[in-house]
Amino acid sequence: MSDIKEEHKEFMTDEDFDQDFFKNIERRSNIWKCIQCGTCTASCESGRWTALKTRSIVRKVVLGDLSVLDDPDIWLCTTCYQCYERCPRDVRPTDVIMELRNYATQRGNISPNHRAVVGYLKNTGHGVPINDEIRQRRIELGLEELPPTLFKFKEEGDDEDLKNFEKYMFDLPPVKEKEEETGGE
Amino acid sequence: MVKEKTFAFFLGCLMPNRYPAIEKATKFVMKKLGYEILDMEKAGCCPAPGVFRSFNKVDWMVAAARNLCIAEKLDSDILTVCNGCFGTLQEVNKHLKQNEEHRIMVNEKLQLLGDYEFKGTINVRHIGEVLGYEIGPWGIDDMIVRKVNARAAVHYGCHFLKPTRIREIESSEGPTIIEEYIEALGVQSVRFKEQLTCCGAGGGLKAYSGDASMTIFGEKMRNIDEVKPDFILDICPFCHLQFETGQDYLNKNKECNYDYPVIHISQLTAYCMGMDQEFVGLQYQLMGKNYIFGEKEMKKEQEVV
Ligand code: SF4
């Protein structure tokens, strides 16, 4: 746990990093209006069980503390929007966290499980692809064996859309070495 | 102008690929209600607002816009049965209609994917709000053939109502839309502690940290178990998955003994409109396999005093 003084002391800069980032967040989510009231943390449905401290994350962003991008806690948000709804200053913390995750992803901070989901999307057009059991179940229910989505067209040999999708969408940076060593989750 | 009484049916991932019975039920219900349901060929993942938006917000918007374009070509509003799909598609649709800069940016990237251009001609609708407001408890009463005499724990989930400034459906702190609707189907909603909190699956958390997700969910189940409902009623296949696999997980790992059937609003409505229990699909689910829907069924006529 860190209090505000400590955060000041640890103010960080990061030369290789796009400093535009805080400006972007400011534009999209009124970050400077935060009065550190703690309503977000108090309402946080994840934070009551996990290490996620929404108020402190917002504070770090205001102070320009880039360590927040390596903080695994930003991945504990369920996007329940409770803080977004209740913040008296309209900071929209959920959007702030989403923005942070975008930047964290660019730095390669992305869990192996999340990488896998991106792989499914690129491969099948679905974050959750179909399997044999469900194909069978669909037939039993009187539905077409495959829904008329990208995957069905790929199966039928018409995979141009999916190929473009794979090529142009959701490019992720390579796996960090550290992650490879520990094998992640 | 979009076609009346017609929807482009957006399937998403979890419904067609995990809970096809919800798809079956939704089609049954919408057809009986007199809607035409159109296939959205080559649609894909919405993409999910928790995971994919976290990685790249621009690509998330582009992929969503691609799905929206498919419905635009059909001149039809989109119908979704999932809070996640609704969250993504409704938000991106609204945002791109309002924000010209982003619309131009998204359209440029869309060209790389195929013959797509976002025009902003349609709206995105959620089954909860189509049934709850457009049909309404007053309208469904004429359309059903039987009522289910049961007590349900209603789970709204997060993205159906929130953010309220974007969704503009109802207050997120005290909604009644689903309760009022299911009352017309003979189902009483039982209040439980922290009813409106998250199921713990969203935001990519289920994939990122199963433990954290299950801890949040564990509290949810404790609160539901206190009021002993007949089933859990949801309006989202992702919450549905969490309630199904989550109960199973708690039983196996946390010495719990839950067996609450998990029922989507489409499944409940379809049953009341006359679809056989076998198509409701409880036999395919993990929990409440032996639950007989409508065991304590009320005849519609008996209702009339
Ligand atoms: S609720 Fe809003 S104003 Fe209060 S600490 Fe959180 S972000 Fe800041």
Ligand code: SF4
């Ligand atoms: S949206 Fe995220 S940070 Fe905000 S209350 Fe919900 S879980 Fe916490």
